[in-house]
Structure formats: structure tokens, C-alpha cells
Amino acid sequence: MMPDHGTRRRYGRGCRCTPCRDANAAYGRELRARAGLPDPKPVRARDLSAPPPQGRVAARLEDLEFLLDVGEYPDRAIARIGWSVAGAKRNLHRRGRHDLVARITERVAS
Numbered sequence: 487m488m489p490d491h492g493t494r495r496r497y498g499r500g501c502r503c504t505p506c507r508d509a510n511a512a513y514g515r516e517l518r519a520r521a522g523l524p525d526p527k528p529v530r531a532r533d534l535s536a537p538p539p540q541g542r543v544a545a546r547l548e549d550l551e552f553l554l555d556v557g558e559y560p561d562r563a564i565a566r567i568g569w570s571v572a573g574a575k576r577n578l579h580r581r582g583r584h585d586l587v588a589r590i591t592e593r594v595a596s
Contacts (some may be wrong), residue, residue: 494575496555551586560590 489495494513517527546567553563558560564574571590578587 506564543581547577547581547583547586551583554589564590 488499491501491503493510494506494509497506497510527555546557548580549567550563552561553566558566561571564571567574569577574590575587578584578590
């Protein structure tokens with residue numbers, strides 16, 4: 487009879503599902519802690535009170551808005567920031583920038 491999922495014993499028998507891997511990793515962390523060794527891969531908790539990290543998408547959206555404001559055609563502006571029209575619309579929708587979606591749609595369709 488096989489042990490339950492989510493146990494180190496099941497991991498030892500060859501199961502590599504997420505609960506079994508997590509159980510094995512927890513055992514390894516506990517073993518290293520008891521030996522007084524540092525955890526090589528500490529689990530980092532994200533501070534939920536902090537704003538979400540701004541990445542390349544936010545910078546590209548800012549660049550896109552600037553290019554549209556200075557009069558660049560939407561298809562050229564999108565190409566300059568390295569996206570396709572569909573990718574730009576998808577990222578704008580995800581970030582709630584429906585005003586820019588409307589600007590792109592009306593000018594690209596014309």
C-alpha cells in the first residue's frame with residue numbers, strides 16, 4: 487500500500503506531485519534548521535501592503551501613452567515599444583487603461 491500524497495515517504499517512493507515535493511522540501515528545511523545550517527532557498531513572503539512591483543509592462547505602457555500624446559500613429563507607436571496591436575490591447579485591458587484601448591482602436595481601424 488502506497489503512503490498518502492503530501493508526505494515525504496510518498497516522495498521517497500518516486501511521486502513528484504506538488505504536495506509530495508513540498509513535504510520533502512519542508513523536511514529538508516527542518517533538518518537543516520535543526521543542524522543550525524542556513525536555508526539555501528528561503529521562502530520569501532511578499533508584503534501585501536506594498537504596491538505591486540512595476541515592471542517592463544508599466545514602462546512600456548507609459549512610453550505608449552507618451553508616443554500617442556505627441557501624435558505618433560498607434561500602429562507605429564506600438565511597434566516602437568516592441569508589441570503587436572493585439573498584445574498592446576491585452577496589456578491595456580489587464581491594467582484598466584480602456585482610454586488607451588479606445589485611442590488605439592479608433593486610429594488603427596481608420
